[in-house]
Amino acid sequence: MEDIEFERIPRYVSATAAYRRGLGVIWETPPGIGGWLSSVDHKKIGICYIVTAFAFLILGGIEALVMRLQLIGPDRHLLTPEQYDQLFSTHGMTMIFLYAMPVLSGFSNYLWPLMLGSRDMAFPRLNALSYWIYVAAGLFMYAGFAIGVGPNDGWFNYVPYASRPYNPGMNIDFYALGMIYLGISTTVGAANFLVTVMRTRAPGMSVNRMPIMVWGTLTASAANILVVPAVSLAFFLLWMDRQFGTHFFDVSAGGQPLLWQHLFWMFGHPWVYAVVLPAMGMVSDALPIFCRRPLVGYTPVALSTVATMILGFGVWVHHMFATGLPNLALSFFSGASIIITVPSAVAVFAWTATIWLGRPVITTAFLFFSSMIVLFVIGGVSGFMTASVPVDWQLTQTYFVVAHLHYVLIGINLFPVVGAIYVWFPKMTSRLLDERLGQWNFWTMFIGFKLAFLPMHLTGLRGMPRRIYTFPDHMGWNILNLVSTVGAFVLAAGVLLLLVNVIQSLRSGRLAGANPWDGATLEWSVPSPPPSYNFAVIPTVVSRHPLWEDRLQESADRSTAIEGMLLDHGRETLATTLLDGDADAILKMPGESYAPLLLTVGLSGFFVGLLLHQWWLAAFGGAVATASIVGWLWPERALAQIAQPRHV
């Protein structure tokens, strides 16, 4: 009889306290360390992701500060060249791979089911797996640095310098295997996001009613699925070259250094968009809350998100303008890199129009989001300048590019993320962050950021190459570098204020209630923090702004999160159709499981074995991983979904 569970028609009810209690019993993660290690609750995983990513942000930030001390003036000897090289490589690896993407995965993990009106991600255990692998791969990549053999060839790790003859230590092996390992996390996470958005939106949430952040993460996930294999392959080939004498990148045997660059940037450039599009989505969703009106141009903004990514696949060669490729080829990539500005411009005009046509309420979050528009434009125009081949021949590999990429990554990732913390922290913790401290936090970060990175454009225009561990006097760079160092410390103080605010508000922040900002989307309809089951009944959606319908008066229909389908035969959520979001089937959801953690332990053993050439360990790790997968996939009656859904 379990088999036909799948096709039962759920009762359509108003949620009562009794139902909620029952659902709580079904969905609650058991307390204690065991619950924590086996939890598949997207909210817990999301918060873990965000906290871990911030830990890496702080590590990467400390690395940056040490480098800035070395560069505070000419001819400093705080660091040896090798230490400096490991620091800038580890800093890049940390910020790009271990902070920027995971922090967005954290927000999306936490927010998606709440925004989409669902009870969890489509594959809760896969979600836990992607988090555990992220942690394990991060520790793996940092282990080399901790014992003095961190990556030392920059985050893009060009061969032949990364090859064994020039780089005989284990530095690059830690990085190469770590990146392959991390790629598993990114890939399973992306697959989970894709299926989640296709399958588990609330009934009525057609694709044109999804929040823009969902569009952003959806697009980024699709890109990751397509491009992560390129980089995993590149690192695998490199590791084979280094350990087993293959010749993929070995010039003396006909290998090609440019093969590395193509494989890396085919991944690397789309990745850059993947770490900003979800953050741009946060701004598109949250800025309108503070402007008290819907986003201007929802459809153009959603489409330009997708367009950015599609064009983003065709611009990787702009990292390689000086490699001697034919100018005709360069001109196509130059054109594509200039054209990609267009969809970004759509977002900028949509946000400014939202401010002008709304009534902005100036909160800390609003300051972070609106200043992000300006930082985004600065990072955008400096990127546009590097898209012009002859200009890029001068700009590339100078501090101008360092300024550009920090405007992009801090401006379009960190600023929206901090804004998002001010917006959604109350949802996660039930307490508001302090607004007065928030203002200090914003202005310190903003001024520090400007001081550190605006002068860097000029440092680059005055010819300072990046990745030099020291510089001579009389080059015209002294004062600019001094200002950048001061700015970096001010920026760090700003981040510290955020941490102070978080810790203080966790204890004594003002209680938020369900909807402190009067937001429009479904996550604001549930209590703060949300119950383990998210929604007592599956909500029904009839517009993009379910909680603003009474005020916008755009149709007679109303969304509801109070009355809806009751799904309480074990852990269940609703599957809906791809485009229209019509109710389609009942999904049986898994409970707590140690399989993801165990699989991670096995895989970690496998990768450590490969690193150390301890084949027995690799084999043992592989066996543990295989056993975990078998255990994971072992048929469970409670999860059986044998009957096919009826399609009309």
Added chain:
Amino acid sequence: MNSSSLSLACAAILALTLPATAAPPLGYLRGFGPKSDPVVQLTWGLLALSTLVVVVVTALVVIGTLLRRARGGGGIARAPVERGGSGLRWISVGLGISCVALLLSLVWTMVVLAAVNAPPRPARVTIEITAQQWWFKARYLSPDPSRVFTTADEIHIPVGEPVRIRLIGADVIHSFWVPALSGKMDAIPGQINETWIEADHTGRYGGECSEYCGVQHAHMGLVVVADPAAQFQQWWDGQLRPANSPQSAQTVAGERDFEFHCGACHSARGTAAGGTVAPDLTHLMSRGTLAGGMLANNIGNLAGWLANPQSLKPGTNMPNLYLSGQEIASVTAYLQTLQ
């Protein structure tokens, strides 16, 4: 919300720092030849356009926020929600203006790219530059084999004439960059890249490796000296001569020590020192710098470099030779004769 005044303040700080450090040696906002001039104009053009865009958008955000901000207290929940205008006109007008500016920039880019693609007239001088950790070897090519010679880190070119540069990467990837004359071109192992430079003023132009290439990437400099044509010929002829023969007892001893301790890697043509993995020192004293542009070429630096290269340039391929004080003195004296 006052980010524009902040940006202005930052700009003011920058402006104040400028006079103190005029004419940065590696700057490229001024051109010195037909390869760099059109690029400099394009750079300024795009910089001006970019600055304009930043100012306009910053103004839109700041003024919009100040003009439209919700007045009166009561918190966000009291502020009414209204749709107001659709705002699509903002996007279409903004996009229209952006597309025109982008298209013009694209066309200008292509025009400049075509202009600097090849030298205006055939180059009569070709220099083969082999970039390696962490110095540049320069071989002057000629159809007449007796006129071919090798030098390092400091290359002379005739003023007003295009010079072809053939780039070889000997070990890892490096990049050839002389900002006042030309943008970058990578030197990549396994392929030969070509570029060209031309200076329309005599003078010394600084250059630098600009692709990260290992621990001493920071000290891989290059100097291009543009000479009048006659002087350039004279310099070339001079470079073809073998090394001067030592005259004093000390320099004779120095030559012997040099051949013994240095000759496996370095050359001084006409002596037994014939190594090719390190810079050719036949005319060392004609060059302004030592150690990949890191040190000025004077007797003190030379002696210091011989005494302990690893402390001056950690990781350099020149090993510490543990020479005695006397040996350092004699080799230094000998090297001083290599005019």
